[in-house]
Amino acid sequence: MDRNHYRFRSLWSLPAPAGPVYHALERIEDYPRWWPQVREVTRLDAAGGVVRIRSVLPFDLMATLRETRRDPLAGVLETRLSGDLDGWARWTVTPAGPGTALARYDQEVDVRTPLLRRLALPGRPLFHANHALMMRSGRRGLAAHLQAV
Numbered sequence: 001m002d003r004n005h006y007r008f009r010s011l012w013s014l015p016a017p018a019g020p021v022y023h024a025l026e027r028i029e030d031y032p033r034w035w036p037q038v039r040e041v042t043r044l045d046a047a048g049g050v051v052r053i054r055s056v057l058p059f060d061l062m063a064t065l066r067e068t069r070r071d072p073l074a075g076v077l078e079t080r081l082s083g084d085l086d087g088w089a090r091w092t093v094t095p096a097g098p099g100t101a102l103a104r105y106d107q108e109v110d111v112r113t114p115l116l117r118r119l120a121l122p123g124r125p126l127f128h129a130n131h132a133l134m135m136r137s138g139r140r141g142l143a144a145h146l147q148a149v
Helices: 018-026 028-034 114-118 120-148
Strands: 005-014 038-045 048-053 061-071 076-083 085-097 100-111
Touching (some): 018 028, 018 076, 018 100, 018 120, 028 048, 100 120
Antiparallel strands (some): 005 100, 038 048, 061 076
């Protein structure tokens, strides 16, 4: 396995129906309002944007996102990532009970940043922990955002 290749999966149980969750997730330009680690999103057009991400580690990651699938009926949002991260990410939103939804996040990427590539072996556990912290914060932020809307 390539030491610069990562697969992530997160499951977010959210206190809102699937429709509003999907709608919030498709509006990437709003992510910085509720997800502290998503520092900036610049829309390029209706199907893409540039995102700047910074979690607890002292560096920013920049990625261009290009929508590859938007299927509200299936609850799927999928993007192609390029830049510091090269690969794909997908949200799948499904009902989980009365007034609740499950948002599943899958991501498969290769790290392209030279520093992170050099630190791949010793830093791998730290990179996974950093991602987990970012995702927990994102779930909390989206849950609060959905309650406020």
